[in-house]
Amino acid sequence: MTTYLVPLVLIGVLTSAGVYLLLERNLTRMLLGLLLISNAINLLILNAGGPSGNPPVRGRTSGTETTTADPLAQAMILTAIVITMGVAAFVLALTYRSYRINTIEEVGNDPEDTRVSQLSGKEDDEQEDRLVPDAARDTDLPDELDALPGYEGSR
Template identity: 40%
Template sequence: MSPNLTLAIMAGVLFGCGVTLLLSRSLTRALIGVLLMSNGVNMAFLVAAGPAGLPPIIDKAEAAATRIGADGISDPLPQAMVLTAIVITLAVTGFVLALAHRQWQLASTDDVADDAEDTRLQELAESNDLSGSDYTDTADPHALADDEEDALPPDPVTMADHDQIVPEDLDPEGAR
């Protein structure tokens, strides 16, 4: 049982072309990329199913003696997975077509533009600038603990008089 090399290579080519198109800014190209990737995955399922066989339609009397493989019936599980993938691809296609249509109505193009906030954050990250951030003090590791009540309590183990610690000092509320 050797897989069909032509189908395996074709599945890889379809998936690779689909990924390339999916990375495009055009929603139409992205849709075609999703469709190519879906067809590549479906073809990979069929390659993984093994050799062709008889249709997997049998009655109860033949079920115990039927073999799955080259001399028997074909495996029905990959066929069911491909059928499910086709339905999911149809739903994704409808959704992306709706997005592309809405983008065309708003901007007369289906190209996705850069978000202004994402561009600003990218420029700040490239310059390592923290001016737009809430975190301003990079020198103090406890910069958020400004008030006395926010500060961490002293560690009883590192106290100078660690020989005089009694259990009541560690647990003042008696939560034990």
């Protein structure tokens, strides 16, 4: 089987551009990056599907082709296109909703995540001490937080 270099370079360029756009803070650029990565994956599946050939229908021929085309790659690409359009519609709806609420399209830092990361930096020593298990509490019974509602201890 002969592998052509041009489709592989195109797949690499689309993937790298898609990852670059996906790492941006702008939601529209994230959507475009997602679409570029999806198209790169579709080209990769098509390239891995093998050479073109006769249609995969019994008794049909296409010119002078001697092999039959693999229908699995084409079916996977069609499925991937439908899934990509569904995810793109979802991300576009999230972008529209975010723009309507905040009137900006940039994704900012979550204040709660920032607060937790600042607290965890200050309390590293205290947290290491708390991670040591207490031998007196080590039982086979579930802890208070692990118990299901209605749990009444051992029966």
